[in-house]
Amino acid sequence: MATITDPPSEGFRLSQLIYDTRYRSLTIQVVASIFIMLGIAFLFMNVVTNLQALGKDFDFGFLGNRAGYDINQRLIEYSNNSTHGRAAMVGILNTLLVAFLGCIVATVLGIFAGVMRLSKNWLVAKLMAVYVEGFRNIPLLLWILVIFAVMTESAPQPRDFRGEDASASMILFDSVAVTNRGIFVPAPIWGPNSGILVAVFLLSLVAIWAFRRYAHKRQEETGEILPVFWISLGLFFVPSILAYFVLGQPVSLRYPELAGFNFEGGIQLRNSLIALWFALSLYTGAFIAEIVRAGILAISKGQTEAAYALGLRPNRTMSLVILPQALRVIIPPLISQYLNLTKNSSLAIAVGYMDVRSTLGGITINQTGRELEGMLLLGCFYLATSLIISGAMNVYNNSVKLKER
Amino acid sequence: MKKSVFYGTLAVAAVAAGTLSAQTLAEVQERGSLNCGVSTGLTGFAAPDASGEWQGFDVAMCRAVAAAVLGDAMAVEFVPTTGQTRFTALASGEIDMLARNTTWTFSRDVDLGFEFVGVNYYDGQGFMVPRDLGVSSAMELDGATVCIQTGTTTELNLADFFSSNGMSYEPVPIETNAEAQQQYLAGACDVYTTDASGLAATRATFEDPSAHVILPEIISKEPLGPLVRHGDNQWGDIVRWTLNGLVSAEELGITSANVAELATGTDNPEINRMLGTEGEYGAMLGLDGDWMVRVISSVGNYGEIFEGNIGENTPIGLARGLNAQWTDGGLLYSPPFR
Incomplete structure (x- = not known):
């Protein structure tokens, strides 16, 4: 016999919000979010009041006004009659340029140094340790300034190239001039038919990719290994060189020449770009080296031994067994190194490289007095760039990560 | 507070x-x-x-x-x-x-x-060049590399001066006077431009002030x-x-x-x-x-x-x-x- 007792029909009491575990976490969250919102509202009101006290409004109209200043390194058309918005675009492209170049060199350097540091050769391993510890433990700004100062002080002035008894001369068959204003390299001149040449080159890249797929598939099916490297190398060079001569040499080089105050006619890689690029690459490369080393060490020795037992040679063991597994350890921290490099490029101001921090965040703000708007835009740009980089790298990470079946 | x-x-x-x-x-x-x-x-x-x-x-x-x-x-x-x-x-x-x-x-x-x-x-904005460059007027500066302090009116005057005279130049933006001095003396720029008083003050600190000339043109009013x-x-x-x-x-x-x-x-x-x-x-x-x-x-x-x-x-x-x-x-x- 069971007596059914009614569940105590108690109403909701206010104290339950604190003492009843069913509601407590909810209460805490509601109270916390109220405080956070109050805090945000306070900050917002603070900005509004202070702007009012300063007699300023919040307006992005300045982006459409004439900038009035010149920028030395421009990847797009720009003059002092262009707008502040255009100047910001020039800066953004300069930031992206140095970040892109920096990421590539840092990755190459990092992988090289990371693998070499594990070498059994004592000298090589120690040299790499010196590189990694040296660059990792000294502030980036110092490296930027050191490289810039060395290039400015030790390289000859353009003037030194002039005259009969010039104290400096161009290198590489008179095609490259290293000066204290930057390195001048020949510029390509795209003649008629050069479009076809580019198309041939792109097609040969596609051919390399297709061939590699084919070779991989064939190896899976028959076990036969094709000389992939040599054929790829041939595909890379032969069609383009053939096309170059068949089309009658459509692309020629324009060598830099001393004219007036400076070299003209070539492409100028400014000291500021080179200093920033190399300092960022060397610094971030040292971190990437450690990430690569950690990734390789994370793969147990048993994997190598098993591969050897199957008769794989050491380089194939590395490329087929170790690296694919190491990559999934390497990629996630590598993403944050790329983000670091991109954000660190804002140190460009130290050497006068005209990145977005120097144009929009520097001169434009200074000329227009729009600190708040400028800094917000700058923040949004870096945020967006970082999110795009990590998004793209996450896609890659998903393709190499351990597939769970 | x-x-x-x-x-x-x-x-x-x-x-x-x-x-x-x-x-x-x-x-x-x-x-x-x-x-x-x-x-x-x-x-x-x-x-x-x-x-x-x-x-x-x-x-x-x-x-x-x-x-x-x-x-x-x-x-x-x-x-x-x-x-x-x-x-x-x-x-x-x-x-x-x-x-x-x-x-x-x-x-x-x-x-x-x-x-x-x-x-x-x-004051007014002027130009300083090394004497052995052989320049005697700012109108001869077409194609020159110019050191400027960034965030100043000189930056804007410079752009106006060169474009209104149909000349080109390469600006080297620099943060402080000391850095500009170093760049200029190393020859990383041909010309240093700022207020004429600043040029005189900077030149006075050089090892050999007489090796540098301040060009006669004053291109702006700088009160x-x-x-x-x-x-x-x-x-x-x-x-x-x-x-x-x-x-x-x-x-x-x-x-x-x-x-x-x-x-x-x-x-x-x-x-x-x-x-x-x-x-x-x-x-x-x-x-x-x-x-x-x-x-x-x-x-x-x-x-x-x-x-x-x-x-x-x-x-x-x-x-x-x-x-x-x-x-x-x-x-x-x-x-x-x-």
Whole structure:
């Protein structure tokens, strides 16, 4: 016999919000979010009041006004009659340029140094340790300034190239001039038919990719290994060189020449770009080296031994067994190194490289007095760039990560 | 107050909280020192000497204001600012006044919300080149690489000058005068451009000043003067009339040597009004009657400041030129103390 007792029909009491575990976490969250919102509202009101006290409004109209200043390194058309918005675009492209170049060199350097540091050769391993510890433990700004100062002080002035008894001369068959204003390299001149040449080159890249797929598939099916490297190398060079001569040499080089105050006619890689690029690459490369080393060490020795037992040679063991597994350890921290490099490029101001921090965040703000708007835009740009980089790298990470079946 | 500073900094550094309205005088007196923005180092205008003490033409302006409001010309906290940081420093209240070779322009006065209290140096933008470059006129500079301090009016003048003369150039933006000097001497730029007074001051510090020439062209008007924030008229008046007092003192022959004697009373009513023996001019500014006596006895009059820091007997060797009294054919013309 069971007596059914009614569940105590108690109403909701206010104290339950604190003492009843069913509601407590909810209460805490509601109270916390109220405080956070109050805090945000306070900050917002603070900005509004202070702007009012300063007699300023919040307006992005300045982006459409004439900038009035010149920028030395421009990847797009720009003059002092262009707008502040255009100047910001020039800066953004300069930031992206140095970040892109920096990421590539840092990755190459990092992988090289990371693998070499594990070498059994004592000298090589120690040299790499010196590189990694040296660059990792000294502030980036110092490296930027050191490289810039060395290039400015030790390289000859353009003037030194002039005259009969010039104290400096161009290198590489008179095609490259290293000066204290930057390195001048020949510029390509795209003649008629050069479009076809580019198309041939792109097609040969596609051919390399297709061939590699084919070779991989064939190896899976028959076990036969094709000389992939040599054929790829041939595909890379032969069609383009053939096309170059068949089309009658459509692309020629324009060598830099001393004219007036400076070299003209070539492409100028400014000291500021080179200093920033190399300092960022060397610094971030040292971190990437450690990430690569950690990734390789994370793969147990048993994997190598098993591969050897199957008769794989050491380089194939590395490329087929170790690296694919190491990559999934390497990629996630590598993403944050790329983000670091991109954000660190804002140190460009130290050497006068005209990145977005120097144009929009520097001169434009200074000329227009729009600190708040400028800094917000700058923040949004870096945020967006970082999110795009990590998004793209996450896609890659998903393709190499351990597939769970 | 502490709390509001904390939250304000959190909000946006550029609009840091703090009292931005009409209390600068009270704040300075309570603090016991004047926060004065100067350049990061330009010999003759503002630079620390061998013993680390700031010296120069702009520094004297800061000291004069400190003498007026605090009674002690040494009670100045110097804040070195670059061309890019100076306006933010002033707008946010980090400094009470800015005396840093700053050009008085419409947009700075009106749009940026500052108040230029006057002109303490009439200048213009010039060019300096190494003598062995063989250039004798700015019109021959087509294609040259030019070092400029970024965030200044010189940057804009330069762009206008080259484009209106159909010439091209390569700008090398640089943060401070010291860096510009290093780049210029290393030959990383052919030309250094800034205000002519700054060029003379920079050249004076070179190992061999005679190896560099300042080109004859002056491409702009650069009236340099001290400035304060908009909105505190009392403080603006104090700085303005300290400057006017320095100029008037030279005109009236009041020097640091004779000011004590003149302060006992003279036959000239204007001197008496300035030095506080007649009328209540100091009290109208919120100061005491001796304010101008302290200013002149500690830093001298305009002419003494000029000769002591940048005049013809100093290594910088600038002539008075436009900066002579109006009675001597210059532009210095102080409104009367009346």
